[in-house]
Amino acid sequence: xxxxxxxSRTALLAISSILLLLYVLAPIxxxxxxxxxxxxxxxxxxxxxxxxxxxxxxxxxxxxxxxxSVTYETRRAxxxxxxxxxxxxxxxxxxxxxxxxxxxxxxxxxxxxIGLPAGYAVAKIRFRGRQASIYAILATRVIPDIALVxxxxxxxxxxxxxxxxxxxxxxxLAITVPFSVFILxxxxxxxxxxxxxxxxxxxxxxxxxxxxxxxxxxTPSIVAxxxxxxxxxxxxxxxxxxxxxTPQSQTLPIVIASFTSDFTISxxxxxxxxxxxxxxxxxxxxxxxxxxxxxxxxxxxxx
Amino acid sequence: xxVASISFRGVTKRYAGAVVAVNHLDLEIYDKEFxxxxxxxxxxxxxxxxxxxxxxxITEGELRFDNVIVNAIPAHKRDxxxxxxxxxxxxxxxxxxxxxxxLRMRRVDRAEIDRRxxxxxxxxxxxxxxxRRPSQLSGGQRQRVAxxxxxxxxxxxxxxxxxxxxxxxxxxxxxxxEIKLLHTAMQTTFIYVTHDxxxxxTLADRIVVMSDGVIQQIxxxxxxxxxxxxxxxxxxLGNPQINYxxxxxDAVNGTPLFQCRELRIPLPPTAASYVGREVVLGIRPExxxxxxxxxxxxxxxxxxxxxxxxxxxxxxxxxxxxxTIFVRVGKESHYRxxxxxxxxxxxERLHLFDAKxxxxxxxxxx
Numbered sequence: 075x076x077x078x079x080x081x082s083r084t085a086l087l088a089i090s091s092i093l094l095l096l097y098v099l100a101p102i103x104x105x106x107x108x109x110x111x112x113x114x115x116x117x118x119x120x121x122x123x124x125x126x127x128x129x130x131x132x133x134x135x136x137x138x139x140x141x142x143s144v145t146y147e148t149r150r151a152x153x154x155x156x157x158x159x160x161x162x163x164x165x166x167x168x169x170x171x172x173x174x175x176x177x178x179x180x181x182x183x184x185x186x187x188i189g190l191p192a193g194y195a196v197a198k199i200r201f202r203g204r205q206a207s208i209y210a211i212l213a214t215r216v217i218p219d220i221a222l223v224x225x226x227x228x229x230x231x232x233x234x235x236x237x238x239x240x241x242x243x244x245x246x247l248a249i250t251v252p253f254s255v256f257i258l259x260x261x262x263x264x265x266x267x268x269x270x271x272x273x274x275x276x277x278x279x280x281x282x283x284x285x286x287x288x289x290x291x292x293t294p295s296i297v298a299x300x301x302x303x304x305x306x307x308x309x310x311x312x313x314x315x316x317x318x319x320t321p322q323s324q325t326l327p328i329v330i331a332s333f334t335s336d337f338t339i340s341x342x343x344x345x346x347x348x349x350x351x352x353x354x355x356x357x358x359x360x361x362x363x364x365x366x367x368x369x370x371x372x373x374x375x376x377x
Numbered sequence: 378x379x380v381a382s383i384s385f386r387g388v389t390k391r392y393a394g395a396v397v398a399v400n401h402l403d404l405e406i407y408d409k410e411f412x413x414x415x416x417x418x419x420x421x422x423x424x425x426x427x428x429x430x431x432x433x434x435i436t437e438g439e440l441r442f443d444n445v446i447v448n449a450i451p452a453h454k455r456d457x458x459x460x461x462x463x464x465x466x467x468x469x470x471x472x473x474x475x476x477x478x479x480l481r482m483r484r485v486d487r488a489e490i491d492r493r494x495x496x497x498x499x500x501x502x503x504x505x506x507x508x509r510r511p512s513q514l515s516g517g518q519r520q521r522v523a524x525x526x527x528x529x530x531x532x533x534x535x536x537x538x539x540x541x542x543x544x545x546x547x548x549x550x551x552x553x554x555e556i557k558l559l560h561t562a563m564q565t566t567f568i569y570v571t572h573d574x575x576x577x578x579t580l581a582d583r584i585v586v587m588s589d590g591v592i593q594q595i596x597x598x599x600x601x602x603x604x605x606x607x608x609x610x611x612x613x614l615g616n617p618q619i620n621y622x623x624x625x626x627d628a629v630n631g632t633p634l635f636q637c638r639e640l641r642i643p644l645p646p647t648a649a650s651y652v653g654r655e656v657v658l659g660i661r662p663e664x665x666x667x668x669x670x671x672x673x674x675x676x677x678x679x680x681x682x683x684x685x686x687x688x689x690x691x692x693x694x695x696x697x698x699x700x701t702i703f704v705r706v707g708k709e710s711h712y713r714x715x716x717x718x719x720x721x722x723x724x725e726r727l728h729l730f731d732a733k734x735x736x737x738x739x740x741x742x743x
Contacts, residue, residue: 202393268465271432274452275459275536276526277482282453290469
């Protein structure tokens, strides 16, 4: 390749990357930027990509919302243009954050507790019905979630779990576990069978082989499962909308969505809530950053 | 559990899908013996080893350690150690921890672990590597670590599954010698799986030749090599391979004669009972001599097709009737391509097989 061709290639790649980044990051940049703007500044034309009068008023409102009661009357008293008002359901935001967190963490832990033994067993133990169970696990992923809403609802209602966090945990497990197991099976299969044999000859039971030898070796796929299960649970909207009715079980997406159907829409407040909602996944991604690429490509290479 | 002897009684291993890996195996392995399971890949030798280790279930039959049936005893409760072809070192543990792991699992106390590891490490010359990770070692070093991991366990049975196959040729030969020394030093039963006949012949007290999940022959290296029970065993051992000539046995004046087209080779009188049979005559490359005395008694002639010097030796490709046979001649010999030669045969070193069954016909030669 000539120097010129190499230069155009690099330039093309760089330009494409920048365009892609802009496309992906622009909405997030606007979300973050506008969360520091007052309602008046948000609607200004042309929009301010950098807040000219930055304010943390929106965030302050989130943390003080439980102190005030918002009704149609009190709302009218405030000045809509200044951003000094909050949606009537604002006080549900922090409890829903906690709910989302509890649900997501429980789902992650249970995914690992179920997925690791399942992945190890299917990959390393030859038992009758092994192939069939792999297909069964995969088949559950073919069914779209929306088709499951009604059966799920009936189950949850009959179990008396409507409007509880347990209803969300149970249904999110049904959605996430098959895929987690699938990721883990692939990763376990990529590790040599002889390691398994060596450990057992060395005196490990099956369980000890898994915990003492394989667990440290499958870390990248564990990270992939943590991220996957956390993100699915964190972002899930449809099932949460069906099963939760009161703030005691509502999750973040539900509460944030409720802000858009309030008396008046406060974009600055919604955007501040949005920033709060993307923080935990971002933190998680930063913690596990060095494993993410390895973990997510596992299924792609082999499987 | 210390083990003196291992015995297979009618052991069959069938995988799902009805693939039979090992078919009705009967085998006795005695205390402190060095047994080599030899055969081509897929012959069931590794499966047999895994069954001893407890890594594979037995479909039918009994496996006994010292007369106690162990079919249902899981691997971690059997007193066996194993060395694998891929070494199977734990990649996240240091060499020291790799070797210590089996002992820690068996709750051997710290000081004893340390003592055994240092001892094994010095015997295997890996003392300077103890703090490294397996990924930082060469193939030969990894193999030593794998050996060390098995040694420190001081197991009753020492299993090896093609432990030298991943090493280069020179290293393989020196490690072979070390394994033999190890057996002498450890005074335990060794069961060794390989497809390499040279390894089997050098190491084994007894060789078990397997094919298609069935034992073809059990015997010492000499027995197997000199008196193969069938064509499979005769072909599997020997390098270059044994030569075969297809023909019939006729009798001329009461003397049995092997006849293949124009070629006639007189056979020992013991072969008289096979007159009229279709047979295969096996001649090992080294069982010919440039001199035959008295002339004409037992000989084979043909045209030299190729001369193949291999350093210490010289082989001739000899055209005999419709096929080429390879024979070993002295390094000093001066045969030339195209030349017609007659070479002497030793009657007791000929092998005669039934053409249909492939089974050795006793008295036909060896």
